[in-house]
Amino acid sequence: MGLPEINIIFKTKGLTAIQRSERGIVAVILKDDTEGGQPVSIYKSILDVDFSQFTQRNYEYLKLLYEGGPYKVIVVKVPTTTESLSPWLKKLRDLKWNYLTVPGITEDEKTLVSAWIKEEREKDHKTFKAVLPECVADHEGIINLTTGNIQSTLGGEAFSTAEYCARIAGVLAGLSLARSSTYFVLSDIVSADVPDDPDERIDKGELVIVFDSEKYKIGRGVNSLTTFTAEHGEEFSKIKIMEGVDLYQDDIRSTFEDAYVGKVINDYDNKQAFVAAIIAYQKSLEGNVLDRSFDNTAAVDIDQQRLYIEGKGIDTTDMSDIDIAKYNTGSKVFISSHVKFVDAMEDLSLVCNM
Structure with missing residues (x-):
């Protein structure tokens, strides 16, 4: 029956848990009409990306992602005229990843993605999570970034909240379980519209960026969950x-x-x-x-x-x-x-x- 071998598998997974968590997987949906490439591509390094197959802005999103050091990035390239993300989410459902980000997400798409993440986690016990902008989801699978107008050394024009979700997703996927994302320094930020009331916003389930007079950093590593129960404290x-x-x-x-x-x-x-x-x-x-x-x-x-x-x-x-x-x-x-x-x-x- 191979039980000793099974014990070794468990032990190995446990001993390498921290190393594996340092190299998580990000899925990103990019709206791009540039010719070339596949609808779904997997890249282990920014050096593997053919920048000629993406717009300059989408390439900047990928640079934001890789700055966090994820193990790999699954890129879903969709036409800008796409009416619904549902078919693309179905493609992602069968792949293994930790965090999803959609830099060009619309309000309707945000509602769809949030509902889909909740359904996958609660119904099918998937461990998917998404970093979304201004999304009051009240759910552990949704990280609600609310800081915007971010000027970064990784891009030309300032990044909106939705766009900078790519950076946060890369950070969360790349972090070791030996630490949290609280006070993680975002060294690429030059300026940002940091909130005057970070404590209140964090209590509302918002992931905010703060400035400590020297550097920009994540205020506290929280998701959007604010309603607590006996099972989910x-x-x-x-x-x-x-x-x-x-x-x-x-x-x-x-x-x-x-x-x-x-x-x-x-x-x-x-x-x-x-x-x-x-x-x-x-x-x-x-x-x-x-x-x-x-x-x-x-x-x-x-x-x-x-x-x-x-x-x-x-x-x-x-x-x-x-x-x-x-x-x-x-x-x-x-x-x-x-x-x-x-x-x-x-x-x-x-x-x-x-």
Whole structure:
């Protein structure tokens, strides 16, 4: 069954989580009628881009993206007369990426993209995120940039809020999970319309750019989520936390699909082996992704197994937890984990006693 090999896969993914997160993937939709190139292209470096296939402005957007150091960029090149982005979003759905940006986005397209990201995350559990301008989405998958009129060394004319989303997407994709995007210095900015009320705007789920009298930087790494629930607390509004959550979800799902589905018998021993692999993976994330002082655990989900058994009309009153755990659940695998994600240092309260 290759279980030792599977354990190695989990361990490797955990140990390389930080390095992998430093090199994320950005998808960008560019409206361009310039001849040449493919509708969908993947570039690992700005040097791979044939600038003759794009307008000067679109090439500047790509420079904004690559300044953040993403692993690669998926470029979807669409005609300027495109009436709907829906067909192009469908193409992106089957590809792997972390952040989406559309520098030339319209108000109608912004509504479409925001709704699509929410649907993909909630319905199909995709870990897509988008950086959008002036988008009050109230959702962890949407980063709402609200600073505009940005003069940058990476472009000629000033960049609008929508255009500069490309720079933010590149930064977020390139950042290590060892830090957050809060106070990330945007060294390319010469001037920008920074807000007079950054604290209030951040509380409203806005990602703003601030100036500290010397340099321009991201005020705080937050997404647009402002409505909190028991399942989605305030921590879900932090971009770093969501990066960890998405990484955790992607790693476990992809490993299960690639190494377990159809290849491993679904009995109690193999379920426990899978749990052990998850626990080992969690251990390797402790420090930069998971809180090392927390008891990060995983186990066969007794409650879900009990519901499965009772769903078959069987009375479980006299069954012990071990009986429940060992019960044959067909092809169903019920696992629960209890973990705590860790944030970066951002807020200081210093009491100086004299």
